[in-house]
Amino acid sequence: KQEVTQIPAALSVPEGENLVLNCSFTDSAIYNLQWFRQDPGKGLTSLLLIQSSQREQTSGRLNASLDKSSGRSTLYIAASQPGDSATYLCAVMGTNAGKSTFGDGTTLTVKP
Amino acid sequence: GAVVSQHPSWVICKSGTSVKIECRSLDFQATTMFWYRQFPKQSLMLMATSNEGSKATYEQGVEKDKFLINHASLTLSTLTVTSAHPEDSSFYICSAIQTTNEKLFFGSGTQLSVL
Numbered sequence: 162k163q164e165v166t167q168i169p170a171a172l173s174v175p176e177g178e179n180l181v182l183n184c185s186f187t188d189s190a191i192y193n194l195q196w197f198r199q200d201p202g203k204g205l206t207s208l209l210l211i212q213s214s215q216r217e218q219t220s221g222r223l224n225a226s227l228d229k230s231s232g233r234s235t236l237y238i239a240a241s242q243p244g245d246s247a248t249y250l251c252a253v254m255g256t257n258a259g260k261s262t263f264g265d266g267t268t269l270t271v272k273p
Numbered sequence: 274g275a276v277v278s279q280h281p282s283w284v285i286c287k288s289g290t291s292v293k294i295e296c297r298s299l300d301f302q303a304t305t306m307f308w309y310r311q312f313p314k315q316s317l318m319l320m321a322t323s324n325e326g327s328k329a330t331y332e333q334g335v336e337k338d339k340f341l342i343n344h345a346s347l348t349l350s351t352l353t354v355t356s357a358h359p360e361d362s363s364f365y366i367c368s369a370i371q372t373t374n375e376k377l378f379f380g381s382g383t384q385l386s387v388l
Contacts, residue, residue, distance in 0.1 A: 195377055204279070204366055204381035205317075210374070250316065252377065259305055259370050261377060265316040 163188045165253050167264035174241055175272050182236040182267045184251035189229050192254045196225050196236050199248045199266070208249075209236070241271045276300055277369050279380025286357055287388055294352045294383045296367030302347040303369035308340070311364040311382075323350040357387045 164187045174180050184194070193212045197205040209218045209225040211234070217226040224237040234251060248268045252261040276299040286292050296306055304325045309317040321342050322330040329342035339361075341353040350369075354361050366382040 193375060197379070202364075202382075202384065205368075205379040207376065207378065210376050212375075254375070254377070259375070260307070260319065260322065261368075262319075263316045 163191075163253055163255055163262040165251060165262050165264040167249075167251060167267050169267060170265065171268045171270075173270040173272065176241060176243060178241050178271075179237070179239050180241055180269070182238070182249050182251075182269070184234040184236070184253075184264055186232045186234075186253045186262075188253075188255070189232055190256055191229065192256050192259075194225075194227055194234050195252045195254070195261070196223075196234075197250045197252060199250060201248075205250065238269075241269075243271045243273050245269060245271050277303075277367065277378045277380045279367050279383055281383060282381060283384040283386075285386045285388065288358050289356055292354045292357055292385060294354075294365055294367070294385075296350045296352070296369070296380050298348045298369045298371075298378070301369075301371050301373075303350075304347060304372070306344060306350040306367055306369045307377075308342060308350075308352050309366045309368065311366060313364075317366060320352075325350075354385065357385070359387045361385065362387045 168183045195210045196208040211227040222239040227234045248266040250266045252263045254261045278297045280295045306323040308320045320335045323344040325344045331337045344350040367380045
């Protein structure tokens with residue numbers, strides 16, 4: 162059974178800092194890995210999708226990496242802004258019927 | 274980008290009533306949709322996989338008679354919480370896979386409060 166762990170559970174940084182969020186998974190037989198953002202009381206917004214054959218994806222200030230063999234992914238946020246404050250979730254999609262397993266998330270607070 | 278619409282966004286109901294939540298893929302066809310439940314400050318728990326034209330597949334511990342899922346078309350799946358009780362109060366979120374890139378898109382969620 163796939164298990165996904167996100168560290169840290171919470172992170173508070175001053176505006177402008179670069180930061181890294183971590184996601185680890187136990188079963189390397191994955192189809193893809195996706196990073197999401199969730200604002201309080203809202204649904205999920207997809208940030209980046211990395212296919213199992215890829216090593217990284219970039220979108221603006223965000224960069225996600227994937228090391229399947231070690232079961233790790235990182236989400237790098239450059240020059241953080243208060244608007245980046247949210248909970249960030251990683252989801253690992255297995256090779257079976259598209260089911261995804263979510264981590265518990267990292268709640269990020271960027272202070273002005 | 275692809276959009277998944279979920280309705281209603283919030284609902285308050287009396288104990289014992291049934292509540293229907295709709296999940297629509299607006300600009301793509303989704304043969305498979307997923308229903309999740311999220312408790313406060315916790316991650317998403319997969320409840321069931323909704324397959325167009327066939328019965329849903331429920332995760333272990335999820336009562337299929339309690340949470341009725343219907344996926345009658347390629348763009349619509351519904352979740353009906355039958356005879357709702359206060360312990361069913363939660364945030365319910367649906368998702369759909371866009372088959373062209375296997376990307377998951379989520380609805381905006383439904384906050385259910387059962388009094």
